[in-house]
Amino acid sequence: MIQLGPSDVRGFIVEELKEQIELAELSPDALVDTLDLHASGIIDSLGLLELIAAVEDRFALEIDFEDLDADDLTVLGPLCRFVAEQAAPAQA
C-alpha cells in the first residue's frame, strides 16, 4: 500500500484548481502553505463542495472533518496535512 503524503494531496488539489489559481494571478508552482483558497477567491462555497468531493473520490476517503478547525479547511498546508493524516489509518 502506498503511503499518502501531504505533497500528494497538494499536487492533486493544485492541479484541480489550476485554472482558478491562475485567474487569481497566482502561480500554481509557488503557492505558500498559508494560502486560503476561499479567502483568496480561488474557490467559493460551491468550489469547496466540489474540491472536497474530488479529494475524497481521488483518494478513496471519507474525510472526517470534525477534528479540523473550520478555518483550516481551505488553507492549503493544513488541509493537505489533514487529508494525508486521515488517509493514514486506513492504509496502516
Next chain:
Amino acid sequence: MTADRDFRLLSEVPDAQQYIPVLAPWIREAGNPYFDAFFGGETEAVAALERWAARPSSELSLTRTIGLFEDGELAGIVVALGAPELAACIKADMLAALRDAGRAGRADLLQRAAGLSGLRPALEPDVFYLSKMTVAPRMRGGGRGRALFREGIAAGRRAGYRRFRCEARATDAVNVRLYESEGFNIVERTSCPLGQELYVMTLEE
C-alpha cells in the same frame, strides 16, 4: 404600539430549541428560491434548515440569530454575523451538506449547487452581514422588520464593524426600499444559472 418588545440572541433564550421548527420555514422563505434549489425541495430544505439552526457551527445557528420578542412571543428574526465568522460557517455548512447528501446523493447536490453559483459574492473581512430577516406572518406591519434590521446593525456596531451588507431578491421591492431607507445602496446585481437575481446592498459609515 404598547407591546413590550425586546431583542435577544436566540441561543440565550431558555428552551431555545423550541423555536427551531418555527424558524426553519421562515429562514427557508427568506432565502428562497435558493434553499429549495440547494436542498432539492421544500421538505428537504425545511428539514436541513432545522439541523443547521441547531448546529453551532452553522451560519444559521441560534447563536447567530437575533429574535424580536413581543410580550414574550417570537415576532421575528435576523441572522447577524461578521465576515470572518461567516466564512468559517459557510465551510461548516458545505461540509454538512456533503455529509447529509452521502455518496449516493453527492452528484445531485453538486449539480444543484452549480445552478446557484455566483449568487453571493464573498465578503471583505471588515464587513458585517445581515440576512434572513423575517417577521412572523401574522405580525407583519408595525415596523418590526425595520426594528429587527436596526438591531442587527447595532449588533455589528457593538462588535466594532462600520461596514454592513445585506442582500435582497431583485423582485422584493419592499425590502429593497426598507434597506435603502436605512442608508444601504445597491452596489452589485448578481445572478446564477438557475435564474435568481439578487441585489447586493451595503452601508458604509
